[in-house]
Amino acid sequence: MSEVTKPGGTRAIARDAVRARISEVALDLFDEHGFDNVTVEQIAAAVGVSPRSVHRYFPAKEDTVIGDPAGWGEHVRDQLVARPSDEPIWDALLASYEALLATPGRNEAQGRKAMRVLGSTAALRARNLEKHLLWAHLLTPIVAERLDGDHRGLRAEAIVQASLACFDIALTAWAETDAEESSVELLRRSFGALQPTA
Amino acid sequence: MSEVTKPGGTRAIARDAVRARISEVALDLFDEHGFDNVTVEQIAAAVGVSPRSVHRYFPAKEDTVIGDPAGWGEHVRDQLVARPSDEPIWDALLASYEALLATPGRNEAQGRKAMRVLGSTAALRARNLEKHLLWAHLLTPIVAERLDGDHRGLRAEAIVQASLACFDIALTAWAETDAEESSVELLRRSFGALQPTA
DNA sequence: CCTGATCTGTCAGTCTCTGCCACTTGTGGC
């Protein structure tokens, strides 16, 4: 994503800008009226393009909120593989997620708004689930490699899914509180709930 | 559901039968051609009713596969509240899910087919997620009551979501294997993955 | 048999999403 001065770049720049603008306008409308009460036609009108073009930038209405899942998933995976192999698996996962949350360049208010809208609409929760499944596919083999004993595949899947659940709960809680607590703090707390012994 | 000879019951019986028939036919079609490649019109034609009637029995196409989530969720909740209050929370949850899986009157082949179709389609996974959220809303307050210390709400949520993830993973694995292992066995194993210390 | 409630089908309409085609606009070569 975002090459360094790609040949013929002005067009790509314009495209990215339009894409960001659609996403921004859509999020505002969703936050105000609710996802289901806003039509693609309204978004298009607010941005100043045709409904057809909105669908060219975003295959589905939900994608205006979710964004690009694959990129962040690979980021988490890279963090996880970089962890020392003798580290407890839960610590490694927690650290990987923390690195993601600590990534700069993320607008706090915008992020909260996105999470709020996301949590309040079934269609968006569904898209978020697909993102999690994508992440799980990336993380599970790595986790399985670090386990001993039988049934590593199943156990790795359980661990990854459970950790993703914690991640989600932490972000949801973070979106609902008013900046009183950091997302990292909430993430650690939800992770801690699964390990009363640690 | 299914009262004992409800007054004016013949109509209710017919209704339940038609409902079951639609669900059965739809599941077969989905399993053969894929969920997205089967239209409501085709299901209606195969059953012998109008498309409008199919939507009368099932608000959404996905509901023909998922069935009634609320009923089973309440069943699990009842199991959980009946557990001794000094039992470790994970044991109580495991036992509650086990009781659900052990419920008789569930066609094994039909169940596997439903889980197989469910796992292979995004729209159905989404509906399944909504079921889980419904269950989570029922179970979380009960779990929170059994916890000590701070942040019981968040911790209870993490525990419930993680346990539901285990439940789902076990059922998915069960649907993919060929009757070699019982669903209860797989459930215990996935639960065990989260408690290496126990 | 008749009355009223329930069930069903048909029709029209909304909304998301997808091809298709024509038109405009920016890009690069000459």
Place this chain on the structure above:
DNA sequence: GCCACAAGTGGCAGAGACTGACAGATCAGG
């Protein structure tokens, strides 16, 4: 500066899921 080509855009038509309204059919109970 001009021109061919690619990329972006808009309008149109259509599929498919779902909803509301209306009219006819069906069945329980008096």
